[in-house]
Amino acid sequence: MKTEKEFHDFLENGDKYYIPNLTIDCAIFGYHGKELKILLAKWRGLDGWGLPGGFIKKKETLSNAATRILKEKTSLDKLYLKQFHVFGDSEFRRKEKEGLSFSPGNNRYLLPKNSWLHERTISIGYYALVEYSQVNLMTDYFIEELVWQDINQVPKLLFDHNEMLSYALRNMRINLYHIPIGYNLLPNKFTLPEIQSLYETILDKKLDRRNFSKKLLKLELIKDTKEVKKIGQHRSPKLYQFDMKKYNEALKNGIVLAI
Amino acid sequence: MKTEKEFHDFLENGDKYYIPNLTIDCAIFGYHGKELKILLAKWRGLDGWGLPGGFIKKKETLSNAATRILKEKTSLDKLYLKQFHVFGDSEFRRKEKEGLSFSPGNNRYLLPKNSWLHERTISIGYYALVEYSQVNLMTDYFIEELVWQDINQVPKLLFDHNEMLSYALRNMRINLYHIPIGYNLLPNKFTLPEIQSLYETILDKKLDRRNFSKKLLKLELIKDTKEVKKIGQHRSPKLYQFDMKKYNEALKNGIVLAI
Incomplete structure (x- = not known):
């Protein structure tokens, strides 16, 4: 999604293309030297930072949806994305959203009362680990800015994204004991x-x-x-x-x- | 759900109470002596065995939904249910179901063409581990029969439930290294x-x-x-x-x- 026109089409007609109640959010960890960072996205019109994410198309596999969403919003491609948890328990995940508004550009845009975007969303979390000095990031219309944030200096994020991040980190740590890592993170030959x-x-x-x-x-x-x-x-x-x-x-x- | 009347109300009006595209399925492992079994359910009208499962209510947490579904369909209660994977990639999980029919009692019941039950369903898997000799099972109207089946003698199950079961088993095995088990499975004092x-x-x-x-x-x-x-x-x-x-x-x- 690249233009304001497409953005408005999404706000108004998105439920024709997407499953309304189900989203995907991606925790992309970046490793370099002795540093571990997390990729944060400044969401257009939402006045805050969060994980990159989006909706699943009506007939799309979950894996393809995760790959597409990440590519559209950050340009990252061909990552080994791993499902880690589904979020549907918190207050935020149980209720419909009221008075949701976006401010794309300079215009404040209040969603109509019966907008599909007010519906409850349950979100599937995926994580990946990249060598962050070796990737190029590009935003789409939804995302105003992307940053690699030190994992120990993460601010208050949008929605329940702090909780998601902490689940993702815990899960990645457990998986270290069961999934090999290092290829693509280390030089070809390493000490x-x-x-x-x-x-x-x-x-x-x-x-x-x-x-x-x-x-x-x-x-x-x-x-x-x-x-x-x-x-x-x-x-x-x-x-x-x-x-x-x-x-x-x-x-x-x-x-x-x-x- | 206990009666045929409620069953028909579910088939016809379920989308008023439930999120149409999202289900929960439960892999309940039973341990006793040196045996590991899996709880299989014979679904009324579907002519086959599968895992017990159901739909999520519109405002229900996922955890509550999993607990409720399991209790309704098997009478099992107060289990430590653990999410293990979301299934939305296989052919079955991507497409709408055509010509779905149920045969409750002696009547074959073909769903109307525009039935909400034809929609694609993405399913969240939960597993639990119980001492199977110590639990009482009871079915509801949806389930004709429940059996504890030896884990090495599982037949071809409905939908993608064999794949679900194998994911659940792999996940439970990995979690053995990270989550303590045994309480409620062993006597109070054990060797x-x-x-x-x-x-x-x-x-x-x-x-x-x-x-x-x-x-x-x-x-x-x-x-x-x-x-x-x-x-x-x-x-x-x-x-x-x-x-x-x-x-x-x-x-x-x-x-x-x-x-």
């Missing part, structure tokens, strides 16, 4: 401290060095390249890379990583 | 082999005896009662019980159980 730092940043805690590498090597997720990284005269740590066959098997079948 | 057998039955694999008990004791989830169980002249294993303070904390905050 043990580099991959450990990735896990520590997401878990927000220190891990035992010896134990961590032992477990990863035992699962055969990473393999020794026989090369070293030259850092200084006296430091040349070994370089590893993912065993992509094992990695993809682990993505499919799950792992138990007791780190 | 280490008894709790290990519970985990092994759910995971469908053998666990290392020494390692298993060490981990549970280290997390302080169970404590030595200083009593023993008299099995025979030469066998009197120690009895343990859950430390309910630690257990409830672990339910709330999660654990990492590397067994």
Whole structure:
């Protein structure tokens, strides 16, 4: 959706194309160095920050809807989006919205009383993890601005999006023990401290060095390249890379990583 | 819903009370001895077995809807129901249903062409785990019969319910590493082999005896009662019980159980 005309068509006729009661919201985590960030969107006309999200088309699969919504609103594409929770319990998720208004451009736009957008929405949460220095973001008409916000400095968000974010983070942390990560987040060849730092940043805690590498090597997720990284005269740590066959098997079948 | 009259009212006017596109289905696992079973329901008029499920009321929370649906259709109450996945991707979940018919009693009942029940349904899956020898089941008008079926002998189910069941089982297995279980499944005081057998039955694999008990004791989830169980002249294993303070904390905050 790129123009004000399309925006108004959505407000007035969206229920012809979309399922009215069901939305998708995306928590996109960004990793770089030792930092973990979350992608926040400034919603046009709603005067606040939230997660990027949108409605599901009447005949669309949920996966396709999540991918489309994220691409339309942020230009991010081909992410491994993972469902983590459905939100339908909070006060906000149970009731119809009253007096909802938008202020696109300089005009305040109050929705008509019987607008489909007043209906209760239940929202399905998806999350993904990207290397944020390597992606280009672009907004659509709905979104005025996008920022990568440090995960420890998230402001009060729109609707129940703070709760969503905290669920997403908890779920991503649990999944670290069962889904391999790192491909697309680390260089092709990396040192043990580099991959450990990735896990520590997401878990927000220190891990035992010896134990961590032992477990990863035992699962055969990473393999020794026989090369070293030259850092200084006296430091040349070994370089590893993912065993992509094992990695993809682990993505499919799950792992138990007791780190 | 107890009578044929209410059933017909549901078929004809259900969209006044329920959100048309959204359902809940429940995978209720039953544990007893070394057996794991799944609760299957014979749906009236649909000529097949499936998971118990139903629609969400317009202003109901998802949690309340799941509890209500399960209670109405099976009489099971006060279960710890856990959301595990939303199903909206398969062919069945994307399209409208054509020529849907029910045969309540001896009458075949073809739904009118514009029936709300033809609409696409996206379904939220919940699972729970109970001690099946200790619960009483009762059906409502929708359900003709309920059975506890061995998890390894599940027939072809209605709709996408085999896929749902396999997601539920995988999710419950992963959650074993992060959510304590056993309270309400084991006697108040139990031996280490008894709790290990519970985990092994759910995971469908053998666990290392020494390692298993060490981990549970280290997390302080169970404590030595200083009593023993008299099995025979030469066998009197120690009895343990859950430390309910630690257990409830672990339910709330999660654990990492590397067994």
